[in-house]
Structure formats: structure tokens, C-alpha cells
Amino acid sequence: MLDRPVKAVRHYPFTAVVGLDSLKLALILNAVSPRAGGVLIRGEKGTAKSTIVRALAALLPPVAVVPGCRFSCDPAAPDPECPDGPHGAEPAAAVRPARLAELPVGASEDRLIGSLDLERALTEGVKAFDPGLLAAAHRGVLYVDEVNLLHDHLVDLLLDAAALGTCYVERDAVSVRHAARFILVGTMNPEEGELRPQLLDRFGLTVEVTASRDPDERAEVVRRRLSFEDDPEGFAARWAGEEKDLAARIAEARGRLREVVLSDAALRKIATVCAAFGVDGMRADLITAHAAVAHAAWRGGAEVTAEDIREAVRLALPHRRRRDPFDAPGLSESELDDLLGGPDEDPDPDPGHDPDSGSDPDSSSGGAGDPGQRSNPARDRASDPRDDRSNPRGDASDPRDDRSNPRGDASDPPGTDGEPGGRSGTAGTGTPAAQQPAAQPGEPYRVRPLAVPGLGTGSPGRRSRARTSYGRISGSRVPLGRLTSPHLTATLRAAAPYQRERGRTGPGLVVRAGDLREAVREGREGNLVLFVVDASGSMAARQRMGAVKGAVLSLLLDAYQRRDKVGLVTFRGAGAELVLPPTSSVEAGAARLRALPTGGRTPLAEGLRRAAEVVRVERLRDPSRRPLLVVVTDGRATSGTDADVLRAAALLRDVAAVVVDCESGPVRLGLAVRLAARLGGEAVRLDRLAAGGLRDLVHDHRRAA
Numbered sequence: 001m002l003d004r005p006v007k008a009v010r011h012y013p014f015t016a017v018v019g020l021d022s023l024k025l026a027l028i029l030n031a032v033s034p035r036a037g038g039v040l041i042r043g044e045k046g047t048a049k050s051t052i053v054r055a056l057a058a059l060l061p062p063v064a065v066v067p068g069c070r071f072s073c074d075p076a077a078p079d080p081e082c083p084d085g086p087h088g089a090e091p092a093a094a095v096r097p098a099r100l101a102e103l104p105v106g107a108s109e110d111r112l113i114g115s116l117d118l119e120r121a122l123t124e125g126v127k128a129f130d131p132g133l134l135a136a137a138h139r140g141v142l143y144v145d146e147v148n149l150l151h152d153h154l155v156d157l158l159l160d161a162a163a164l165g166t167c168y169v170e171r172d173a174v175s176v177r178h179a180a181r182f183i184l185v186g187t188m189n190p191e192e193g194e195l196r197p198q199l200l201d202r203f204g205l206t207v208e209v210t211a212s213r214d215p216d217e218r219a220e221v222v223r224r225r226l227s228f229e230d231d232p233e234g235f236a237a238r239w240a241g242e243e244k245d246l247a248a249r250i251a252e253a254r255g256r257l258r259e260v261v262l263s264d265a266a267l268r269k270i271a272t273v274c275a276a277f278g279v280d281g282m283r284a285d286l287i288t289a290h291a292a293v294a295h296a297a298w299r300g301g302a303e304v305t306a307e308d309i310r311e312a313v314r315l316a317l318p319h320r321r322r323r324d325p326f327d328a329p330g331l332s333e334s335e336l337d338d339l340l341g342g343p344d345e346d347p348d349p350d351p352g353h354d355p356d357s358g359s360d361p362d363s364s365s366g367g368a369g370d371p372g373q374r375s376n377p378a379r380d381r382a383s384d385p386r387d388d389r390s391n392p393r394g395d396a397s398d399p400r401d402d403r404s405n406p407r408g409d410a411s412d413p414p415g416t417d418g419e420p421g422g423r424s425g426t427a428g429t430g431t432p433a434a435q436q437p438a439a440q441p442g443e444p445y446r447v448r449p450l451a452v453p454g455l456g457t458g459s460p461g462r463r464s465r466a467r468t469s470y471g472r473i474s475g476s477r478v479p480l481g482r483l484t485s486p487h488l489t490a491t492l493r494a495a496a497p498y499q500r501e502r503g504r505t506g507p508g509l510v511v512r513a514g515d516l517r518e519a520v521r522e523g524r525e526g527n528l529v530l531f532v533v534d535a536s537g538s539m540a541a542r543q544r545m546g547a548v549k550g551a552v553l554s555l556l557l558d559a560y561q562r563r564d565k566v567g568l569v570t571f572r573g574a575g576a577e578l579v580l581p582p583t584s585s586v587e588a589g590a591a592r593l594r595a596l597p598t599g600g601r602t603p604l605a606e607g608l609r610r611a612a613e614v615v616r617v618e619r620l621r622d623p624s625r626r627p628l629l630v631v632v633t634d635g636r637a638t639s640g641t642d643a644d645v646l647r648a649a650a651l652l653r654d655v656a657a658v659v660v661d662c663e664s665g666p667v668r669l670g671l672a673v674r675l676a677a678r679l680g681g682e683a684v685r686l687d688r689l690a691a692g693g694l695r696d697l698v699h700d701h702r703r704a705a
Contacts, residue, residue: 012228013239014055015246017048018221019212025295026205026315027056030183032253033294037204037287038162038184040147040195040319047209048221049187053100053143056185059247060098061254063139067094070131071178072138079179083129099140101133101182105149109469110484112157113169114176129176134167137182147186148195149584151460152563153469155199158184162202193584194560201280204287205315253297260296261303262289269306273313273339279320288316306340313340438595442550444557445690450628452527452656458625461526461563468523475520483516490517526563527628528582528618531555531589532611534633535572536602539662544686545598548632548662551689552593555630560586565625567614568592571607573600574639578610582618604637604675608648615655629657629679632686634664635671649678657681660689 017024023041030036041049066073069084075093078085103112114132133142134157144150150158161167167180186203188195212218228235267289274284291312296304313336449463456466469485476490495515502510531552539545559566566589568580579592608631615627629652637645657679661672664686676683 011054011058012051012225013236013243014052014059015242016224016228016235016239017052017055018217018224020048020052020209022315023049023052023207023209025311026207027052027185028059028250028298029205029291029294029312029315030185031056031060031250032298033257033290034181034183035290036294037290037316038186038202040200040203040206041185041187041209042190042206043187043209044191044211045189047211049209050145053141053185053187057098057100057141058243059250060140061247061251062095062097064093064095065139066091071135072099072140073179074139081177083131083176083178099136101137101140101142103133103142103144103150103154105144105146105151107133107154108484109153109157112154113161113167115169115484129169131178132167134161134180134182135178138178138180140182142182142184144184144186146188146192147199148188148190148193152196152462153460155196159198159202191583191585191588194587200319201283203319205291206319207315208318249298253294253300256300257293257297259302260293262293263303266292266304266306266309269309269340270312273309273336274317276335276339277317277321279317284317284320288312291316310336310340438597439545439549441553441594442547444550444554447551447554447558447689449558449562450529450630450658452626452628454626455522456525456527456624456626458525458527458622459563460523462524463527463562463564463628464525464626466523466525468521468525472522473519474522476517477520479516479518483518485519485521487517487519490519491515526565526625528565528567528615528622528625529555529559529628529630530567530569530582530611530614532569532571532607532629532631532633533593533596534602534604534607534631534662535570535596535598536636536638537572537599538602538634538636538638539598544634544662544664547686549593549596551660551686552632553590554690556586556589556593567618569607569610569614570596571603571610572598573603575603576606576610578614582614601639602633602636603639604633604635605640605644605648607631607633608645608652612648612651615652627655629655629681630660631657631675631679632660632662633672633675634662635659635669635673635675637671645675646678649675653680655679659683661685 014024023039026039030039041053043049063072064075066075066078066084066087069078069082069087071079071082071084073079073082073085073087073091075087075091078087078091080086110132112132113134115130144158161180162184165179165181167178169176184203194200212221224235270288270292271285274288288309289312292304292308295308295311296302299308301308452464454465456464458464458466460466460468473487476487491511492509494517495509495511498512498515499510502512504510533548533552535545539548556566563584564586565582565584566580566586567578567582568589570577570579579596580589583589611629611631615629618625618627657676658681659672659676659679661676661683663669663672673683
């Protein structure tokens, strides 16, 4: 029985998208061979990422399904454990278009994997399962917009399904499994934060997209979009011929996929390239091989060539290279040319073979198969600053950054705020403060975890305790809506006193809807970590800024791992500046931190007031995300009065705070400690930040103003 026909929703045609050739190729390779592993599309907003993905489904070959099966079983090989089965040895067949299922960022776990109708199961004894998006995407495309913002527990479910090709649903002793094999396509804006490395590696191919800077091309984009908005049906009809031709070519390429030969020489070349680029694990080799075969089938070739490998490597390796978490993905085209023996050369199965010996000309490309003759991977990586293991960020050494004393314990010179003699307009070098070069950050290190006290309800993360829809069970309550996570013990306890009046005569309990209880779970949330960094002359004069930046960089790395939003306020000279508005992109914070200039007086009160304003605005935008204030300073306030600092600190007394004390030298004034007391927070010395001197939890310092 075929599904009832519905009126098709017109999407922008795939072939009408202007430019984006690499992205189109990556999507086409996955349409030809789903083993290519999906596509991650990274790019700025407004670059047609979602548009082109939604247009992909129309190009996929239709799929044969068992009629009435909600899990899209293939009639030629039905799933013997399908929840809608068994389907029999030779079930009937129906043909439908391939589906594109969209997973919203705010979707629940039940929406993704499906759920049992728990109320019917408990009150009627009926086992009813509603499939989720993984079932809808089976043998099609699962599209996740803003995949980098996806909650961690949904990411874990996606990882399991992508690895196993199967979705498991476990609900209180009831187990359901079904096949879930799909092309995973995700889009993201890197400015909003990076992906977890585990999910990043699950995407077979990745593409960076940017808006064209060519005025003619930009004008054509707008022209076509306006035409589509005015008449979607007419616009689609004008491109129907090209869409049909492209779909037919994809179907033909998929048909010849098994005929493409991947020779040992080509496979060795793939392994050589992956090893030389230092990628982790073996998934890169497998994905590159699948993509190269798909590219050969797409161009109509019978055998994988060096050009097929080149295109596959360009798409499969950039996001898999070993790199600092704050670095963007990248691939050296010149190194790739060296490893492949030039853009026009094919792999050589025998590097020492004479090309004039009369053998297959495609097997004599001049010794490209011998990595020792083509390149020295260690030497090549040493020449690439992104791969310098001793200096992951590729920063030049800074004579002011004392590597032998990374925590900044140098003794303080005479003077108070900028240089000996106390002049605040310079930073101890005689150079005007505004012209001081930015100090390079010290090496990042592991810091002790910080957490906001109490129990929050914010976005899932890994920092502070919170009530969440996942995690350990901490109690029960009456359901606020539809029951999704029952607490069986509490439900039975609620029903037990009423069994006699409900007329129970046999074994078992009579359970009514009012007896149902749901589990209350406790997990972790992400917070807003707002850094307030002193960039005044007193910090630069004591040559501490490299160590301070290293400490903040370490805390940023911790925020990246704990799925926090971060913001950066700096104060120097006459005022304070919001250098980085709150964002999920800690990479942006690291970049702003490295370029941070120093010098001038210390307007501490201005920095605190600016931080209070940032917290106020963010609470309006997202009331459930709790802030954590991290003030990095030596406590010297040479601009303004102590009364100004007291009034500014009072604005932040309800915010969990930590003051990283950067004061150094044998004689300490304790100014940062007094600042922490004013904020109702805790102070920790810079040189003890990584040595276990910081407690796991920030104490609850809320007290009457």
C-alpha cells in the first residue's frame, strides 16, 4: 500500500546554486557512495549551506521499501528484527523518493531515537513504539543544522547510530532496535563554537564555504534568489532539465561504483598521504579510499587515479589533522602535491620500476609511491607551523615570556604601575603603552575545574550541577506534561495504597494515570564563563603578560571541553572594552587574547562595571545559563578610587567569582585577595592555578549586600 501523495514542497534547485564547487562535489560523492561518510559544512552565515543540503534529497535515487513499514526496510533484504516485522521471505515492494530528515538543535532524545508510549504501557499494558528521526533518515539523509550547538547527549546517540548503523531504544526493560544507516550532513558557523572531536571525526568529508567576493557572482546569486522567491514553481521548472540530468548521472555513477578498481598502488598512496599528514586512527584512510572510488565512478573512470585521490584527500583530511584545539582545520596543498608527485601524475606501484619497460603506463609515474623519495613527513611537518609539536600554535618565541618560569613568579621591580618610577604611560620599556607589542601566551596547561554553586537548569554541558533530562536519577515528581522518563518505583509506591478500593483481586497492581511519576535527573550544565583581564602597564612591566595569557588560554581550553559560552572583557588605560561578546567559539577568544595589547593605568572599577553590564544583558537573553566570573589581575587600581571599586564589585555580588592573583615578588600587597573578598569570591595565585590550589567548587558566597 503506497503512501498518500502529498504536494511537494519546492526547494531551491541544487544546480541553480552559484559557485560552491567543492561543496557540491562533496555532496555528490556521498550521493554516489554513502560510504563516503557524510559531509560537515563549515562557513559563515548566509552562504547557502542549508539551501544546498535541502536540495540534495531530490537528486538521490528513489528507494524500494516494504509497504507500510515505518522503518524503510529493503524488500530485497528486510531486517529480520524490524519492529514492524516480520515481513516474510519475499515481501511486496513500493518505491518512494529518498528522504531528508532534519534534526533541530533543540530536539529531545525521544524525537531523535523514538519513544515508547509509556502511559499506555503502564496503564493498558500495550507496547507501542513511535519511531524517531533516525528511523525516518534510514536509507536517506539526516541533516543537522548548527550541529556544533547540538546537546552532548544527542551527539552521543548520533555517534552510536553512525558507528553501528543501528538505533537502540532502551526504556525500562523494553528494548527496541532498528536499522539506521544514513548520510549525515551537518552545517555550522565556526564563530559559534567547534564540534567535539568524536563527532568531527564521524563526518567523512568537510568543506569550508565563504561568500564570493566577485561582484558579478554575488549579483547572480541575488538575481536567482529573487527569481525563486517571486515564482518558486516557475524557477524550479527552468532548472528541471539540469536537475534531471544530474540525478541521472548520480544514478549511473552509483551503478558503476562496484566496477571501479582501487589498485594496491593507489591504496598505498592513500596510506602514505594519511600517514604523512599525521591523522589519528584509520578512519581517514578508509574514508579517503571510499571517496576516491566514488570520484572515479562520478567522472566515469574505471580505476582510481592520483587526481581522484587528490580530490578525496582535500575533502577527507583537513578536519582530521592533529592540531591545537584552537586552530582551524587546514591542509597544505604544496605538501599534498609533493606526496602525490604533482597534480598530473598517477600512483606508481613500483617506485624503482623503469617507465620505459613496456608495462602499464599508468603504473610508472616517477616513484610517487615511495614516501622516502617524495617527502620526509617529519621534515614537512616541521616546516609547517601548525604541526610544530613543541609549539602547537606556531608562535615565535617572545624574549619577554620567561619559559623557565611559566607561572609569572618574577620579582617585581621598583615602581607602582608601568615602569620603575611609577609612570603609567609606559610598560617598563620606555615605549608608549599604546604601542606595546602583544606578548605571546605561555604554554597552556590543565587547570582544576571551576563550577557555579547550587543546582542549575541551563543548557547541557560539563561544568556545574544541573537538573537535566539525562544523567543519574535523583528523585521523582508528578509529570508536568507527557510522561517520557517514568520512575517505576515511585509509580508503584503511589499506586499501592489504593489497590483495595480499586477492586484488585489477583496478582499485580492497578495503576491509574494519577499514579504515574517521572524521574528527576541530575547532570551537568554549561555556563557563561566571563573573563575580566587586566591588561594595564603593571602587568606588562613585570613581564607577566605571557604567563597571564597562558593561564587564560588554559581556562579557555577548559571552557571548550566543558561546552561553555565565553566572553572576554579587558581593562587598561582609561576604560574597559568587551573584546569578545559571549559566544560558544573559544577559538575566537584565543585569537583575541593573543593580540591583546598592554599598557596604561588600571581602571579596575571600569572593568567590573563592564562585566556587570555583560552579565545583565546575557541574563535577559538566556536566564537559565548561570555566569562564572574569572577576574585576572594583580589588584592594583591606579585609575579611580577604592570607593569606585567597592561600588562596582557590589554589582557582581550575586555572581560566582574567582580572582586569579597575578601579583608576584617576595613582598605582596594582597590587593587581589581583598578584591575577591569584595566580590564575595575566592582568590587563587597564578602560580598555583595548575598545581591543585584551586578548589573543585566555587563556594556559594552570596550574602547580603
